[in-house]
Amino acid sequence: MSVTDAFKRVLVGRKLASTQLGETLLPKRVALPIFASDALSSVAYAPDEVLITLSLAGMAGFAFSLPIGIAVGAVLLVVVMSYRQTVHAYPSGGGDYEVVTTNLGPTSGLVVASALLVDYVLTVAVSVSSGVQNAKAMMPFIQGHEGLIAAVVIIVLMVINLRGVRDSGGIFAVPTYLFMFGIGVMVIWGLLQIFVFGHPLRAATADYTVVGVSRYEPLVGLGMVTLLARAFSSGCAALTGVEAISNGVPNFRKPKSKNAATTLLLLGCIAVSMLLGILALANLTGVKMSDVNSGSYFVTPGGEEIHSDPVTVIGQLARAVFYPGFPIGFFFVITMTMIILFLAANTAFNGFPTLGSILSRDGWMPRQLHSRGDRLAFSNGIMTLAGGAVLLVLIFNASVTALIQMYVIGVFISFTLSQLGMLRHWTRHLRSETDPSARRVMQRSRVVNAVGMVMTGLVLAIVLVSKFIYGAWMALLAMAVVFILMRAIHSHYAEVAAETTITDPAEWVLPSRVHAVVMVNAVNKPTVKAIQFARATQPGELEAVTVDVDPDATARLVKQWDDDDLSVPLKVIDSPYRQITGPFIDYVRALVSENPRDIVCIYIPEYVVGHWWEHVLHNQTALVIRARLHFMRGVMVTSVPYQLESSARLATRYRRRELRRPRR
């Protein structure tokens, strides 16, 4: 089983049919990086956003960065504890959508689904934007073209995913470990230099003064509360992706639940360490951030004002720690940060169509999305996701600070509802459980999930209030639109199902006989094939019909028909206005109304071609006629394909693509 498969299965939240065949289960050391890239990548931008928000209060703000980091870390650990309960309760893998649908009903499930779909788009936009922002630390020429470059990266990811490249196992594991390694070495080496070797490190922005926005200076009262709330909300972006493991329990080696829970805890500890390590080192080296768009800016010791976006926190730290003596360390950290961020975006390209498939199974999305083999549907999902993300990075010029205002909400809606679902789950199970020790475990789990729910609910409220006017409203609006759309699709399917349910036994009366009509416009192999096929079905009546749009051509046709003795009568329909469709439809309509108990079967010879442009030259009339005939009851339309030589080319290509198709 490839890692991509594992990933998808993880995000699906239940076993796919394909998992039955010779699957290999993941040891913790492989599972960790697979599930971690999304969660860990967010520590690349969460510290930045905390510092950027605090910069609005000027120099006074930065003092709060570490306390906020600790608060975010605390929430992260609570969420990890909560999902450890989910891992035990749903060893078969319970995605948030599944947990909520099962425990709170389909409407709540749909809320979660809407939130997740919108969040996938934002994950791509935010991760790629952050990757591009980090790349600026080593490639300053990117400055001014961030949006465009981010868009190109997204399109490259899209193309890779559309082609369905088969990933090797290493693609996720190696960079994730290298990223963890890079950040770890940077933090530890930095701290060692400062505290052990007594060698004070100074970030590039260490000597700058930050001028904030008057509204937040001095930092007291309501202004302080709202600013700290916003900084905390932005920092909570570090929590995105934490839930992934809970959906992937079946992919772990036995004991699955226990291994998954351990990995989850490990992931949480690593994420918190990295987040706090970065924030601590940023404090020690004097890293400062500013936000040009919101009005904070740097002043150099010489009194010069700097009104441009500073380098990312990781960029500044890597430079301060490594650059003077060991520049390769600097490039390594930046490159790994960039790669992990693009990988995180890539996970959304797997998750989005997968969630679409589940929603389709439940009737919330067009039915054809359910079948994963349908390349077309799968491609549509990938292109929708990429299109949305490209739009976002272009509109917001790949500014993480702008995009992050919309992010996080979806994640916390999903967290909160999922915890509420777990609460219900335990309560329901407690009703039937009698074993005292099992009950005790359940009650403890229920307490953990309750704490989780309260905590995530609180964060959700803080995020909503502090970010609503800054962009959260757009995310909520998008979720509402997606929600309403999916409801509409569902009720449409429900109506159709009601309409097509078999109720009337009269429905079962067999038609008396078949009247076959072969549509003809020339005497050639396709026509002969259609006649032969029609005759093979031994219809009650069989006739060939042609529409006379050109008297000369028709006369030639009739003559050739008689000469070749095709032993099927040819009927010529008049067409005073040189139309084909109208007169033919009228003729069939007359047939149907004359023999209401018969079936009329129209045989249309069709050319099968090998190039897209050949479609323009063939079958167009047949296409229109078939579409129109479908409105007539008692009529069926049979295409008798005739394969032109050029079609062999395309047939081979389809066959090859099928054999090569990644096993999704």
Next chain:
Amino acid sequence: MSVTDAFKRVLVGRKLASTQLGETLLPKRVALPIFASDALSSVAYAPDEVLITLSLAGMAGFAFSLPIGIAVGAVLLVVVMSYRQTVHAYPSGGGDYEVVTTNLGPTSGLVVASALLVDYVLTVAVSVSSGVQNAKAMMPFIQGHEGLIAAVVIIVLMVINLRGVRDSGGIFAVPTYLFMFGIGVMVIWGLLQIFVFGHPLRAATADYTVVGVSRYEPLVGLGMVTLLARAFSSGCAALTGVEAISNGVPNFRKPKSKNAATTLLLLGCIAVSMLLGILALANLTGVKMSDVNSGSYFVTPGGEEIHSDPVTVIGQLARAVFYPGFPIGFFFVITMTMIILFLAANTAFNGFPTLGSILSRDGWMPRQLHSRGDRLAFSNGIMTLAGGAVLLVLIFNASVTALIQMYVIGVFISFTLSQLGMLRHWTRHLRSETDPSARRVMQRSRVVNAVGMVMTGLVLAIVLVSKFIYGAWMALLAMAVVFILMRAIHSHYAEVAAETTITDPAEWVLPSRVHAVVMVNAVNKPTVKAIQFARATQPGELEAVTVDVDPDATARLVKQWDDDDLSVPLKVIDSPYRQITGPFIDYVRALVSENPRDIVCIYIPEYVVGHWWEHVLHNQTALVIRARLHFMRGVMVTSVPYQLESSARLATRYRRRELRRPRR
């Protein structure tokens, strides 16, 4: 018969089937305006372009305007005389394409067709641009938005033509007569005032001095020749549309040829009078033009330079003649000029798809264009034409001076080849004709056509040489592309015809029996209908097949199948990767290879829906499967449509549209 029909028939160059029914033939007084709008409208811009080109030589140039006008008028009359021969030779209506194809062979015919297709696009662009330029005389605020306004006008024309509004007879006749009347009164009243009442009229630009381009000042030598040649070439735009009557002979009252020839002569005389009248009056009133883009400009008596495009010639004349005492006359002339120009553009919207239909009949264009009833094909033609014209007016900002460089070439290619064709026609007929008086008539006709050919050939050469670098190359390139494309289509159809010609008697062996497979994914009315229909054809074998993408759903389906006792065996196909298409195709492929002499007939239940968005929700999988099955020999695919209630809406609308459809 409506006038639109007449128009189309005219442009087709041969009788349509529809003309058999209760047609009323046109008296000369109605035929004239129908065929004249295109030809007469060009006198609205030809004088402008002559004066604009001459302005490059400064004040010295304008003296040549009347001689050039007379030369253009002479060519026009020669062309009229030539086409009078065509009218007599082809009383059934011979369009240039028909005449050339018949007499010079299909390749020459295709050259004419390419030229005409490109010219239709240019007719729309030039006529609408000129209409907008004229409108500026009374609505100066148009200045600076010409391209946009012209694009809007073209789009309005497109929408009107797409909707297929049924024109009343008056729509062409009335404005054409009013335009002729307006220009006539203006010229006569102007001349009367100058010569009889001794009241000198002065155009707004009469007192300006024109500064030309140094290359042409003084106007001597090669510079003079090339400039006069360019001015003459631009003036020849007045000839566009003259050939229209020759195609419309069948629509005239008897004696058709004679009436048509008379009308043609009448049209020629009116056009020449208008052209010369306008140029003469322009000379007398001191109208001057300048061309900002090419470098000529005005200098006021006070010495001020004016670097903007002047008002059109008709605009200046109408103001000088009418404005001081009778402003309504001014508005009348401008309005009628505008309307006649838009009507001229409208004729291309009829001519383009009509020519497309003829080309399609001869296998040069996609076959479905031949059937006029096919709304889709007809719409494509209209939209292609409008799209091309909109592009042109936007690129060239509706500058007639820029567009006219590309125009005229197509017309003269068509003129010249048509005359050459007529020459061949007479020569061929002379070979068999023995009656001396008939021979004399033919010989005289041949002389007229020979003169016409030499004259138009000469003009074509002048136009090519004088305009090539100014834009004619673009028109030629476009024609070459169209030519090559049509050749490619033709040879594709020829290859397909060769491939599908019946040669092998083994082709005629009847298949042994039919193996029917009904594709099933639920037990509902559409499925039952498909099974019933399949059973009605009494196949050798009948089975239902479902693909197992979701074990739970499949289990439910199998249970319901057994409960309802559908008396057809249901086969479940495994799909380890949750694909539908792949496993189903594999199953059918196996069936075919096991029984190579059988026919496999796949029955697919299809939902017929009433809204476009419902298509997204239904039949998508069926669509993909049908497309793939078409590549397999020995397989036919039958759609068994199930009409959802919503489909009734659309069925009614189609039916209504059919009854309302203009009789093209």
